[in-house]
Amino acid sequence: xxxxxxxxxxxxxxxxxxxxxxxxxxxxxxxxxxxxxxxxxxxxxxxxxxxxxxxxxxxxxxxxxxxxxxxxxxxxxxxxxxxxxxxxxxxxxxxxxxxxxxxxxxxxxxxxxxxxxxxxxxxxxxxxxxxxxxxxxxxxxxxxxxxxxxxxxxxxxxxxxxxxxxxxxxxxxxxxxxxxxxxxxxxxxxxxxxxxxxxxxxxxxxxxxxxxxxxxxxxxxxxxxxxxxxxxxxxxxxxxxxxxxxxxxxxxxxxxxxxxxxxxxxxxxxxxxxxxxxxxxxxxxxxxxxxxxxxxxxxxxxxxxxxxxxxxxxxxxxxxxxxxxxxxxxxxxxxxxxxxxxxxxxxxxxxxxxxxxxxxxxxxxxxxxxxxxxxxxxxxxxxxxxxxxxxxxxxxxxxxxxxxxxxxxxxxxxxxxxxxxxxxxxxxxxxxxxxxxxxxxxxxxxxxxxxxxxxxxxxxxxxxxxxxxxxxxxxxxxxxxxxxxxxxxxxxxxxxxx
Amino acid sequence: xxxxxxxxxxxxxxxxxxxxxxxxxxxxxxxxxxxxxxxxxxxxxxxxxxxxxxxxxxxxxxxxxxxxxxxxxxxxxxxxxxxxxxxxxxxxxxxxxxxxxxxxxxxxxxxxxxxxxxxxxxxxxxxxxxxxxxxxxxxxxxxxxxxxxxxxxxxx
Numbered sequence: 296x297x298x299x300x301x302x303x304x305x306x307x308x309x310x311x312x313x314x315x316x317x318x319x320x321x322x323x324x325x326x327x328x329x330x331x332x333x334x335x336x337x338x339x340x341x342x343x344x345x346x347x348x349x350x351x352x353x354x355x356x357x358x359x360x361x362x363x364x365x366x367x368x369x370x371x372x373x374x375x376x377x378x379x380x381x382x383x384x385x386x387x388x389x390x391x392x393x394x395x396x397x398x399x400x401x402x403x404x405x406x407x408x409x410x411x412x413x414x415x416x417x418x419x420x421x422x423x424x425x426x427x428x429x430x431x432x433x434x435x436x437x438x439x440x441x442x443x444x445x446x447x448x449x450x451x452x453x454x455x456x457x458x459x460x461x462x463x464x465x466x467x468x469x470x471x472x473x474x475x476x477x478x479x480x481x482x483x484x485x486x487x488x489x490x491x492x493x494x495x496x497x498x499x500x501x502x503x504x505x506x507x508x509x510x511x512x513x514x515x516x517x518x519x520x521x522x523x524x525x526x527x528x529x530x531x532x533x534x535x536x537x538x539x540x541x542x543x544x545x546x547x548x549x550x551x552x553x554x555x556x557x558x559x560x561x562x563x564x565x566x567x568x569x570x571x572x573x574x575x576x577x578x579x580x581x582x583x584x585x586x587x588x589x590x591x592x593x594x595x596x597x598x599x600x601x602x603x604x605x606x607x608x609x610x611x612x613x614x615x616x617x618x619x620x621x622x623x624x625x626x627x628x629x630x631x632x633x634x635x636x637x638x639x640x641x642x643x644x645x646x647x648x649x650x651x652x653x654x655x656x657x658x659x660x661x662x663x664x665x666x667x668x669x670x671x672x673x674x675x676x677x678x679x680x681x682x683x684x685x686x687x688x689x690x691x692x693x694x695x696x697x698x699x700x701x702x703x704x705x706x707x708x709x710x711x712x713x714x715x716x717x718x719x720x721x722x723x724x725x726x727x728x729x730x731x732x733x734x735x736x737x738x739x740x741x742x743x744x745x746x747x748x749x750x751x752x753x754x755x756x757x758x759x760x761x762x763x764x765x766x767x768x769x770x771x772x773x774x775x776x777x778x779x780x781x782x783x784x785x786x787x788x789x790x791x792x793x
Numbered sequence: 794x795x796x797x798x799x800x801x802x803x804x805x806x807x808x809x810x811x812x813x814x815x816x817x818x819x820x821x822x823x824x825x826x827x828x829x830x831x832x833x834x835x836x837x838x839x840x841x842x843x844x845x846x847x848x849x850x851x852x853x854x855x856x857x858x859x860x861x862x863x864x865x866x867x868x869x870x871x872x873x874x875x876x877x878x879x880x881x882x883x884x885x886x887x888x889x890x891x892x893x894x895x896x897x898x899x900x901x902x903x904x905x906x907x908x909x910x911x912x913x914x915x916x917x918x919x920x921x922x923x924x925x926x927x928x929x930x931x932x933x934x935x936x937x938x939x940x941x942x943x944x945x946x947x948x949x
Contacts, residue, residue: 458858479833694902714883760830
């Protein structure tokens with residue numbers, strides 16, 4: 296392994312490769328900040344460029360773009376409540392309220408440091424555990440995935456505010472219902488399209504997330520006569536962009552980062568799970584482990600609530616490289632695009648990759664460390680300037696949020712119907728938000744809907760229609776029992792204690 | 794009579810779930826799939842029942858945290874205008890083109906939200922959209938349909 300690390304370092308530390316990481320991080324950050332253009336699009340845009348390089352350099356460039364785009368996505372989540380990718384939805388829960396309180400610079404700095412720590416720690420885990428983790432990830436079967444998704448959805452509902460469990464579960468079901476629109480993945484039978492061709496491919500994630508977060512947030516601000524820039528107006532531009540994190544906040548982060556990086560990395564390793572589940576689970580777990588006083592701050596600008604998903608989503612990014620490099624199974628949509636590029640280079644990923652192409656395997660891992668450092672160096676000085684977006688007056692900020700949301704959809708589909716659908720969903724979401732129906736469970740359910748159906752299908756077909764698969768395997772049973780424990784604990788705390 | 798709006802939303806969700814469930818049962822599946830342990834309608838049917846279950850519970854159980862919204866303080870007029878402008882923008886964007894419709898959308902939104910600094914309004918609409926369009930179309934090579942710019946010969 297030492298030899299491999301040295302090979303990786305030699306390859307990653309060449310001038311060309313360091314330059315590639317820098318270019319990748321920079322462009323990734325910019326592209327990630329644009330709504331509708333997440334890491335997947337950013338990497339896809341880079342593929343034609345990478346074919347001019349050798350495989351290691353090409354993949355290093357793509358890894359840099361990946362990290363940059365994830366960080367860029369967090370920036371739009373924190374400043375505009377407009378998460379462009381599912382992995383940064385949980386970041387907006389506490390990042391946006393913190394920015395609203397005039398602490399935009401601090402929120403971005405916490406996100407940057409947490410991303411850095413999460414990514415670096417998970418790169419260390421990756422270094423030592425990649426080969427053995429690939430075996431663990433293979434032991435996960437469809438029933439386990441199905442149970443894991445039930446756990447994720449129940450956890451986010453249970454961890455929602457007091458007395459919100461049923462509302463959150465209704466939103467979970469609504470999210471799954473929206474995800475079921477379009478062609479069935481196996482039989483190609485269309486469902487809930489009402490003979491409308493525009494719905495055949497289903498409803499896009501960006502559409503739902505832009506409608507329920509960015510657009511409905513903009514409409515709510517107008518409807519409630521709120522001024523999102525009022526806090527920013529009360530503080531100076533220097534204070535708004537201040538990236539100083541005090542001792543108390545640092546102490547909180549020291550506790551949150553290690554546990555969130557572990558959960559993020561482990562979830563990232565599971566093929567198909569990825570940064571979204573990791574960030575939601577880390578957020579939920581963090582809310583459960585902090586004291587009651589801190590718990591009350593969740594959703595209102597908690598440092599732990601911001602740090603946990605940011606750490607986890609970056610850790611999951613590194614984790615998702617494990618199944619891709621060691622098994623040839625992409626852990627997320629983004630790594631699927633990278634896998635395609637890898638195959639394009641004529642490199643066959645699999646258990647023998649680190650023997651046949653050690654320079655590729657180890658240089659990617661080494662470039663992760665370098666990428667994290669470069670991302671921090673590039674982004675921290677820019678934060679005071681980026682944070683000033685919040686000093687833009689409300690009369691300009693709201694139309695600009697609407698413009699970014701609509702443009703995000705328009706460049707994806709060039710379709711009027713999608714814009715109408717987005718406006719319709721945004722109006723319904725605005726009305727529901729007035730009555731405290733939480734949107735995060737809807738988004739998580741929407742993202743997981745397809746995967747959940749797929750795993751339930753496999754499980755039921757394998758068990759010939761019997762639901763025994765839920766307790767046949769110890770792992771499935773353990774996950775299911777954890778779900779039940781979470782629900783029971785929630786009811787114990789809200790009903791019996793009262 | 795004081796109506797609890799959360800209960801009304803739950804009732805609407807209950808009706809929606811019932812409709813969803815009815816539609817789920819109507820999904821046409823292949824004949825050989827009809828009695829399979831899992832087919833295209835299985836998951837939606839479970840979802841329909843889950844929707845009925847949770848919204849039913851919300852309807853039946855007491856609501857200790859009733860949310861009261863003072864409708865008199867809400868700004869319905871501006872919100873509605875903004876929605877209408879967005880719909881007009883969505884309707885015209887393909888036919889007229891990205892540049893003109895987006896610029897007009899931004900300009901009119903600033904105006905209806907109460908802004909009257911004309912120079913700033915202009916700068917943050919037409920030149921801003923042109924720069925953004927250059928970034929998407931010129932730098933990132935993302936196609937943007939624009940019949941208006943094509944008709945005046947600015948875009949190829």
